[in-house]
Amino acid sequence: MFVEFGHFALILALLVAVVQVIIPAIGASIKDERMMRVADPAAVSQLFLIAIAFFALMHAYATSDFSVLNVAENSHSTKPMIYKLAGVWGNHEGSMLLWVLILALFGAAVAVFGNNLPVTLKARVLAVQASIAVAFLLFSLLTSNPFARLDPAPADGRGLNPILQDPALAFHPPFLYTGYVGFSIAFSFAIAALIEGRIDAAWARWVRPWTLAAWMFLTIGIAMGSWWAYYELGWGGWWFWDPVENASFMPWLAGTALLHSALVMEKREALKIWTVLLAILTFSLSLMGTFIVRSGVLTSVHSFAVDPARGVFILAILVLFTGGGLALFALRARDMQAGGLFQPISREGSLVLNNLLLVTAAATVLVGTLYPMALEGLTGEKISVGPPFFNMTFGPLMIPLLIALPIGPMLAWKRGDFAGAMQRLAFAFGLAIVALVAVFAVEYRGPWLAPFGIALGVYVMAGAAIEWANRVKVGSASVDEIVRRAKNLPRSAYGTLLAHFGIGMLVVGIVATSAYREEHIQAMKPGEKLAVNGYDITFTGIDRARGPNYVEDIADFDVKRDGSTVAQLTPSKRLYDAPPQSTTESGIYAAWRGDLYLVIGDPQPGGGYAVRAYFNPLVRFIWLGALIMFIGGGISLSDRRLRVGAPAKARPSIAVPAE
């Protein structure tokens, strides 16, 4: 009953979305305000209807209604409730429903909070947003209906893939989708601006908070996925350059570039055309990601069912929106007025460099991801492009980006003082050299490039700290004055500083753990010992236990450092009931200097187990850095000047008036 209700709501949402495309678009072109105003209630009701559909499916999962095909294929009555609910988006049909839900959520948010938008622009934005919804609702209803019934209903479901039954992964897709579907708003704004044929600093001020919100969630979503892969897959790795990871990483790179170019546009009215193009490209990469993941074209741990109808449908959506967007761009871009001028050495110049490097990096990732597919399609030859490719191409492009990162914010708009910036960064250079020497001294046997990488990360972190110190005048003003200045520093400035600091941490973590990880593999019997990076690990025994829907062999390890016990680690192997599949659970002891990471493998004849032990130095910096970036984004978003709907005159000194 609920299920039919949900299905019906989804069809109704499609009809509402069609209305939301046609009426406001016509209204905007004939300047009929009443027709344009249709967009707002339509966007809200569209969200409401999709939410009904979503909760209907969730209800079917919660009550284990196996007469629904989707539930029968992906759920099981013995599964803990949280994974029953998370199971809604743990499969193709359900995750597409989540996709359109988030799309509608962003549309409705613009309708509700976008009161200060010019009426025609708002109507056009919502019409474009609804056109994306029409495409994906059709996709959902025609090729991936989550509400299809199954008759007769089976006694029990087939269960959710056990490696997905995990708290981090339960919440990873909603965050990730909020991120990359969120870029749809930037796309809709770009298309609306192209249709209007006019674009100005106010446009950037409207677009930036949405882009920032999407970027934040994408950042934390990717980090959660990486964190999950780290402890759940049992390989001790945190990033595999897997096509599905790349699918979310490319929009992140382009979105980061968009965030920075929109800043230039807002403050200086420069880079207008480029920003519009970037908004189109960013969402196109999101669509490309959806295509890669949803169509099953790539061989990957993440592959879904290979269904050509779906693949062709999403490809058509991708071609329509990317092609349509770019065609419109080609037609209308020349009508846009060029903006403010600047010298190459200036804040604008540094942000251009940022954009150039980020977009090029996204392009190399795109090549590495699509090349195997293209080659197989053309020659039938099967290849895989693995981490070495990305390390060789992506890595070198990040070096100039990181070197320039602390310098950019030190340069003034229009014309910067490069020597002055260097002088102010002297302390950061000093700190980086200290880090370089210290790392060389401790790890002189390691790869010679790694200390430079760590020094680069330290330099970026120090750069962010120095920028803060400069802005509050540490060293030249009284304590009261410093406190006053620190309080008055806008939240968006704190956001930027934190995000840049987080990048530095991330770099330190990545380089340290990639270069200095220790790995041991040994067959161990109870009572035997293993020494890893100063830890003495004793295998004390193994026990069998019963979990809610699995049996588990839990190995017990006693971890000592300098003679005293610091941890008991219990890596295990689980065998799930439905589907009958085993998973490896790692045992991790986390300390500041790094993680001790244990997994057990096959039982050996004679009672032992293969044991794999890693020491991953500073690996937590990776996720901590990403978390700091997320928090930075949130603080920046809470800035009054950025807040959606806040009056634009919050800072009267701003040179560019909003209309």
Add this chain to the structure above:
Amino acid sequence: MTRKQKRGVLIGGGVAVLAVALVLVLFALKDSIVFFHTPSDIAEKGVPPGQRIRLGGLVENGSVVRGQGTTITFKVTDTLKEIPVTFTGVLPDLFKEGQGVVAEGTLDANGNFKADSVLAKHDENYMPRDVAKALEEKGVKLGASAHPGQLKASMP
């Protein structure tokens, strides 16, 4: 600087970055891609020892030998030809006899494959797409329990 010069710097910078990236991509594609072969492919075409490849097929029933410490040997077959594989480490959860597997590593002069990573991406009714496709091309009939494209839920 005149407007024209500024634009020159901008375009020049852009072209320079793209050129560097292009060179990097071409070098990387030359050096770091890995070809996928089945045992029959290797028998037919011959793969020089020492070249990094991915070997895909089924784990031959009864061929898995453990218990040499952490070294495991097994045979990868496409039911026409087989290749013996040595691997040191912990096998993935889904590694099973009679099921699809992809091993990455190099062949030695005697035709033994030394794997440094083993991927087994399937559940009870799924095998890696490359493997399934390659086996079908070789005319191997796949049973109902081993057709491709059935990995249900996975990371979105």
